[in-house]
Amino acid sequence: MLLATAEDVLILTHKSPDGDTLGSAYGLYYALTAIGKRARVACSDPLPKKFDYFYPKAPFEDFEPRYIVAVDVADPQLLGSALQQYAGRIDLCIDHHISNTGYAGQLLLDHHAAATAEVVCEIVNAMGVTLTSQIATALYTGIATDTGCFRYSNTSAKTHLIASRLIEAGIDLPRINQLLFETKTRARIALERLGMATLEYSFGQRCATIVLSQEILTRSGAEDEDIDGISSLPRQIEGVQVGVTMRERSEGGYKVSLRAAEGVDASAICKLLGGGGHRAAAGCVVHGTEQEAKAQLAGAIATQLEAL
Numbered sequence: 001m002l003l004a005t006a007e008d009v010l011i012l013t014h015k016s017p018d019g020d021t022l023g024s025a026y027g028l029y030y031a032l033t034a035i036g037k038r039a040r041v042a043c044s045d046p047l048p049k050k051f052d053y054f055y056p057k058a059p060f061e062d063f064e065p066r067y068i069v070a071v072d073v074a075d076p077q078l079l080g081s082a083l084q085q086y087a088g089r090i091d092l093c094i095d096h097h098i099s100n101t102g103y104a105g106q107l108l109l110d111h112h113a114a115a116t117a118e119v120v121c122e123i124v125n126a127m128g129v130t131l132t133s134q135i136a137t138a139l140y141t142g143i144a145t146d147t148g149c150f151r152y153s154n155t156s157a158k159t160h161l162i163a164s165r166l167i168e169a170g171i172d173l174p175r176i177n178q179l180l181f182e183t184k185t186r187a188r189i190a191l192e193r194l195g196m197a198t199l200e201y202s203f204g205q206r207c208a209t210i211v212l213s214q215e216i217l218t219r220s221g222a223e224d225e226d227i228d229g230i231s232s233l234p235r236q237i238e239g240v241q242v243g244v245t246m247r248e249r250s251e252g253g254y255k256v257s258l259r260a261a262e263g264v265d266a267s268a269i270c271k272l273l274g275g276g277g278h279r280a281a282a283g284c285v286v287h288g289t290e291q292e293a294k295a296q297l298a299g300a301i302a303t304q305l306e307a308l
């Protein structure tokens with residue numbers, strides 16, 4: 001394996017970093033440094049505070065990279081502006097997105113893997129590196145976040161087998177899960193309270209919509225990190241088949257996140273409005289006032305809900 005012989009490794013994550021890109025990057029970083037290699041992780045955006053428990057305490061050693069790895073980055077554009085300089089010279093990409101554009105010199109892609117961290121775990125194993133609790137803590141975070149704590153349909157028997165190896169490495173499982181899934185910032189709770197107060201049902205209570213206006217976003221004090229994942233809330237209501245979260249943009253119009261139940265295609269709805277995504281989760285941008293945006297959305301949602 002080329003990575004095993006690589007020196008001075010720069011590990012790149014995608015912009016708006018999530019638990020998988022960061023968990024994969026730091027898991028790989030700890031594995032490489034454990035066998036005496038110089039490595040560092042780079043990201044275009046500030047790192048979310050919620051993953052503090054696996055970031056290194058000391059700053060990275062500075063060096064001129066001789067080998068560049070991208071993790072969980074399906075397209076070089078996702079590197080973000082600060083890392084664009086590396087876009088054309090990535091030696092290895094480790095990923096699980098079927099949409100990967102094949103931009104790297106070498107691509108290690110397993111689209112059956114629930115998370116890139118699963119693939120990294122196998123690489124670490126193949127390199128013969130002992131799985132320390134430090135490596136395992138980062139990799140577990142990647143898998144747990146991309147599977148919604150082993151609840152989403154991407155979770156496989158293999159996901160659990162890999163998780164079992166990570167648990168055997170001595171990670172503090174209850175603490176990590178508590179931090180990831182049972183802890184919310186006060187700004188997040190304020191945002192949920194204000195957001196849920198705007199809840200409206202339509203289509204005979206089969207559609208639930210919340211609106212996060214600029215006023216609500218400001219009043220709650222929520223930052224991007226606090227807003228993450230809030231769009232799953234309206235879909236959690238019993239009997240709701242389409243959950244809609246409308247986030248007012250500072251430049252006008254709404255960024256819309258759709259979450260759909262089994263049998264409803266969220267991406268088909270969003271495509272009608274110029275967006276896209278997956279069957280269960282999709283998004284689009286809708287222009288106009290709140291009422292105009294809601295009317296456009298209702299027209300598109302009707303094509304799915306009225307067909308049932």
Ligand SMILES: [Mn+2]
Pocket residue numbers: 020021072096114115116146
């Ligand atoms: Mn991922």
